[in-house]
Amino acid sequence: MKSYKPAAPFNVPLILLQPTYSNVLGVQKKTFPPASEGKLFYGSFKTFGGTERDVNGVFSLENTAVIDCWYRPDIKADCHIVVRSTGVEYEIIGEPENINMQNQYLKFKVIGVKGGA
Numbered sequence: 001m002k003s004y005k006p007a008a009p010f011n012v013p014l015i016l017l018q019p020t021y022s023n024v025l026g027v028q029k030k031t032f033p034p035a036s037e038g039k040l041f042y043g044s045f046k047t048f049g050g051t052e053r054d055v056n057g058v059f060s061l062e063n064t065a066v067i068d069c070w071y072r073p074d075i076k077a078d079c080h081i082v083v084r085s086t087g088v089e090y091e092i093i094g095e096p097e098n099i100n101m102q103n104q105y106l107k108f109k110v111i112g113v114k115g116g117a
Contacts, residue, residue, distance in 0.1 A: 004099045006068045008044035013084040014067070015040055016075060035082045035089075043069030045083060051111075063112030065090065071103045081110055089113040 015038035019030045044067065051064040067081065081090045090110035099105040 004105060006044060006105060008046065008068065010042045010044055010069055012043055012045040013040060014043055014045065014069070015082040015084055016072075017080040017082060017089070018074065018076075019078050019080075030078065032080050035084075035087065038082060039074070040084070041069060041072060043067045063088075063090075064093075065110050066107065067110060068105060068107050071098060071106045073103075075106060075108070080113065 015035050017032045017035065017038045019032055022029050022031065045065055046067075047063075047065045049061075051062045053060050053062060069075075075092075075096050077092050077095045079092055081092065082088065083090070089112070091113050093109045093111050096106050096108035099107055
């Protein structure tokens, strides 16, 4: 059995933002700290030009990327990732994959967080 090896080096500085939860009027509210208070880690960051979508005949391009990094148990589906060089914040899509369940490499997909009202 061949072992998984990442294709790109882990040389992109990324910041992990872990949420805190509070109960506001009976509704659980998730808030994130500023990037300056996040945890720095390194990984590979590949956008492949984003993800194309066609919804009801309207073509759009989502800001998505795939991140490979060393395994970290604190990276979870509810976290956000900030690319340190650009300041762009991403939300993790789905559950990060612990490759071969060996606690060595982690792979996950992210989508850009959009501002809004």
